[in-house]
Amino acid sequence: MKNRFKIIAFILVTALFSGCQEEDQTFGNIVAPSNIVIVPEIVGQDATNPNGDGSGVVNFTATADNALSYKFSFGNAEQNAPSGVTSYTFSNLGVNTYTVTVVAYGTGGVSSTATIDIDVLATYAPPADLLSALVGDGSKTWRIKSEKQAHFGLGPVGGAVAAEWYAAGPGEKSATGMYDDRYIFNADGTFTHIVNSTNDDPTVEVTGTVFGREPLITELGPHSETPVGADIENYPYQDYSENWVITAPGGVETINITGLGFIGYYTGGDHKYEIFSRDIPNEFTIRTTDGNSEFDWWFIITSEEEGATTGFETIYTDLLWSDEFDTNGAPNPANWTYDLGNGTDGWGNQEAQTYTNNLENAEVIDGVLKITAISTGSGYTSARLKSEGLFDFTYGRVEVRAKLPSGGGTWPAIWMLGSNYQTNVWPACGEIDIMEHKGNQQNTIHGTLHYPEAFAGSADGSTTVVDAASDQFHNYTVEWTPDVIKILVDDTVYHTYTNTSASPFNSDFFLILNVAMGGTFGGDIDPAFTQSSMEIEYVRVYQ
Incomplete structure (x- = not known):
C-alpha cells in the first residue's frame, strides 16, 4: 500500500511539473533589452544656445532591442513612457548637468539600464506671489470649485474665452469621481493627487475613483467602465505622487506635472496647465489641451x-x-x-468726452471688448454702450469680468439704470453702480446705489481696494434680489443694501458700460493722457 501511494504521488508531481513547464513556455525566450539609445532634444538648442532657450524643456526618445516599454528617471522624478518618448522640464536656474537614466523592460519583466548626462539652461524663476498662492507655507491643497459656474468646461484649442463651448453648472458632475479629488502642491516640487479625500478618516485609504476622457483615460490602465458619452466616470484609481514645476512659455505661466499626473479630468496630452487667471484669492482658472489636440479643457x-x-x-x-x-x-x-454726443452739460457731470460709435472707441478684439478713451488733442472721445430696449430685467446676478483703464481723469463704469428713467426721472428711477473707478485713485473700487433718499454726493455706497485693477482682470458683481442688493469684487461682498417694496429697485433695469473722462467724479485729467481702455471678457446675467 505504501508503494502504491508513492507511485501515485510521483505521477501527480510529474504531471504538475510538466504542466508548469508548458505554461512557462508561453513566455518564449526571455531576452534582456540591449543597445539602449537615448536621444535628448533640448528645446531651443542651436549653435548660439547650446544648452537650450532657457525654458529647461527637453524631449527624450529612447530605443532598444527587445524592449516592450521604458521608464525615465530624472533624479527625484520618474516617468513611465511605454513608447520611449517623453518630455521633462528642468527648473534649476542657470546651466546644470543632469543625469538621466532609462530603464528598458523586456519579456517577463527583465530590464536593462542606460544613462546619459546633459547640460540644460533654465532662466525662468516663478514670481514669488505665484509660488505663495500655489504652495502657501509649504504645501497647499486644491480642489475643483464645484459650486461655481463653469468650474469645468471645454472650448477650442487656443481659445481666449473660458469654457466657451460647454460650461458645467454648479455641482453638475457630482457623481463622476471628480469633486472628492484633492491636489497638493508641495514646496519640494512634489505633486500629490488624492483620489478620494472623504475616505481618509481615521486612517489613509488610497483607493478611489477619477473622471476622464475616453479613450485617453486608458493611458492610466485598462478599465471595464461603460462610457457615458465620451466620458469615463468613476474610473478606479489610487493616490499617487508626481512632480510639478512652473514655466512660462510665451509669457504664459504654466503648471507642468510629470508622468500621468493630472487635475480634474484626465485628458492625456502633455499634462501642462496654463494659468488663465489667478486674480481671485485662493482661486485659479487653468486650461490644458487634450492628447487628441481636439479641445482645450478648462x-x-x-x-x-x-x-x-x-x-x-x-x-x-x-x-x-x-x-x-x-x-x-x-x-x-x-x-x-450707443449713447452718442457730449450730452447736455457733459452728461450732467461736467465730463469732457464725446461718445461715439466709432470702432476705435468700442471694438471686440480676440474675445475682449475694449472701450477706449482717446485724446484728440482738442478733446476726448470714448464710448457708452447700453442694453436699453434690447435686454431689460428685474432681479438677478450680474457678473462682469473686466480690466480697468489707467491714467488721471479716467472714469470707467459698469452700471444699471431703471428702464423707466424717461418718465420716472433720475434718481427716482434708481441706479446701481456695480463698479466705478477713478484713474486718480488707483485700485480703489466704488459700488454705489442712487435713489431718491440717497443720490449724487450723498449716494449709498462703499469702496474696496483690489490689486492691479488696471493690470489684471477682476470679477465685478451685483446680486439683486427683492430683499437685498449686494455689490462684490471677486466674490467678496463690500456693500449691502436692504431692498424694500418702496424702493425703485423692483422693476426692469438695463446695463451700461462706459469710460468717461474728468467730470465731478473722474477729476483732473492728466495732460499727458493719450488713450486707455476698459477691457471686458464677458457680461453674464443669472436668475
Whole structure:
C-alpha cells in the first residue's frame, strides 16, 4: 500500500511539473533589452544656445532591442513612457548637468539600464506671489470649485474665452469621481493627487475613483467602465505622487506635472496647465489641451474647502443672458446700442468726452471688448454702450469680468439704470453702480446705489481696494434680489443694501458700460493722457 501511494504521488508531481513547464513556455525566450539609445532634444538648442532657450524643456526618445516599454528617471522624478518618448522640464536656474537614466523592460519583466548626462539652461524663476498662492507655507491643497459656474468646461484649442463651448453648472458632475479629488502642491516640487479625500478618516485609504476622457483615460490602465458619452466616470484609481514645476512659455505661466499626473479630468496630452487667471484669492482658472489636440479643457480650482466662503452664496445660478465677446469687430448690435454726443452739460457731470460709435472707441478684439478713451488733442472721445430696449430685467446676478483703464481723469463704469428713467426721472428711477473707478485713485473700487433718499454726493455706497485693477482682470458683481442688493469684487461682498417694496429697485433695469473722462467724479485729467481702455471678457446675467 505504501508503494502504491508513492507511485501515485510521483505521477501527480510529474504531471504538475510538466504542466508548469508548458505554461512557462508561453513566455518564449526571455531576452534582456540591449543597445539602449537615448536621444535628448533640448528645446531651443542651436549653435548660439547650446544648452537650450532657457525654458529647461527637453524631449527624450529612447530605443532598444527587445524592449516592450521604458521608464525615465530624472533624479527625484520618474516617468513611465511605454513608447520611449517623453518630455521633462528642468527648473534649476542657470546651466546644470543632469543625469538621466532609462530603464528598458523586456519579456517577463527583465530590464536593462542606460544613462546619459546633459547640460540644460533654465532662466525662468516663478514670481514669488505665484509660488505663495500655489504652495502657501509649504504645501497647499486644491480642489475643483464645484459650486461655481463653469468650474469645468471645454472650448477650442487656443481659445481666449473660458469654457466657451460647454460650461458645467454648479455641482453638475457630482457623481463622476471628480469633486472628492484633492491636489497638493508641495514646496519640494512634489505633486500629490488624492483620489478620494472623504475616505481618509481615521486612517489613509488610497483607493478611489477619477473622471476622464475616453479613450485617453486608458493611458492610466485598462478599465471595464461603460462610457457615458465620451466620458469615463468613476474610473478606479489610487493616490499617487508626481512632480510639478512652473514655466512660462510665451509669457504664459504654466503648471507642468510629470508622468500621468493630472487635475480634474484626465485628458492625456502633455499634462501642462496654463494659468488663465489667478486674480481671485485662493482661486485659479487653468486650461490644458487634450492628447487628441481636439479641445482645450478648462478648470476652476480653489484652495478653500467647500463652505469656506467669503460670506456670499448666490441664489441665482441659471444663465439668463450673456455676451462673451467672441466675434471680432463692432459690439453685437443684438445686445448693445450707443449713447452718442457730449450730452447736455457733459452728461450732467461736467465730463469732457464725446461718445461715439466709432470702432476705435468700442471694438471686440480676440474675445475682449475694449472701450477706449482717446485724446484728440482738442478733446476726448470714448464710448457708452447700453442694453436699453434690447435686454431689460428685474432681479438677478450680474457678473462682469473686466480690466480697468489707467491714467488721471479716467472714469470707467459698469452700471444699471431703471428702464423707466424717461418718465420716472433720475434718481427716482434708481441706479446701481456695480463698479466705478477713478484713474486718480488707483485700485480703489466704488459700488454705489442712487435713489431718491440717497443720490449724487450723498449716494449709498462703499469702496474696496483690489490689486492691479488696471493690470489684471477682476470679477465685478451685483446680486439683486427683492430683499437685498449686494455689490462684490471677486466674490467678496463690500456693500449691502436692504431692498424694500418702496424702493425703485423692483422693476426692469438695463446695463451700461462706459469710460468717461474728468467730470465731478473722474477729476483732473492728466495732460499727458493719450488713450486707455476698459477691457471686458464677458457680461453674464443669472436668475
